[in-house]
Amino acid sequence: MRNKFFQVLKSLLPLFLTLIAGVAYASSGGGEPVDHAAQMKDLAWRVLNTAILVFFLYKLAWKKMKGFFVDRREAIKAQMDQAETAKSEAEVKFKEYSGRLEKATGEITGIADMIKAQGVAEREKIVESAKRSSEKMKEDAKARMDQEYKKASDRLRIEAAELSVLMAEDILKKSVKPQDHETMVKDFLERMVRQN
Secondary structure, eight states, X not given: XXXXXXXXXXXHHHHHHXXXXXXXXXXXXXXXXXOHHHHHHHHHHHHHHHHHHHHHHHHHHHHHHXXXXXXXXXXXXXXXXXXXXXXXXXXXXXXXXXXXXHHHHHHHHHHHHHHHHHHHHHHHHHHHHHHHHHHHHHHHHHXXXXXXXXXXXXXXXXXXXXXXXXXXXXXXXXXXXXXXXXXXXXXXXXXXHHHO
8 A cells, every 4th residue: 555655646746746746846036145045945845745745635535446446447348348249240241241232233133133133034935925826817818818719710610611601602602593593402402301
């Protein structure tokens, strides 16, 4: 306990010396005769008063000051420990969130690749469907063209046959005479009778 007191006094000694020098300098007057013995006596009383004050402060407040500083040191140490723990937890959470972020990034990339692959597959399906539709439309158009060609061909044949009949009729009317007509009717009737 005494050692600590003397340590405190040692640490305060430069302050006292500075104060003494300041008082001595300030008390030197402007040319008046100075009573150095009275000044030294005054200085001694001041130093003694200060020492007594320091001693009483030491006796009365040292334990509380020491307790305050020890408690303060412990509180700072506890806060530093808490800060270190919080830092450790934050680093762990950072690593965890970094891992989650990387995993989510990987999943997003996978989903994007899957969507892209599905898009390519869908595009291929659409192209294939369009090709099939195009082929079917070509086949349907060809079938319709064939039907229309057949209808037109049949119409042309019918018209040609009708036209041939009309032309033959005209020709017969011009070249067949009433006697030839009677002969043809008789031949036709005879053939019918023979067949029946």
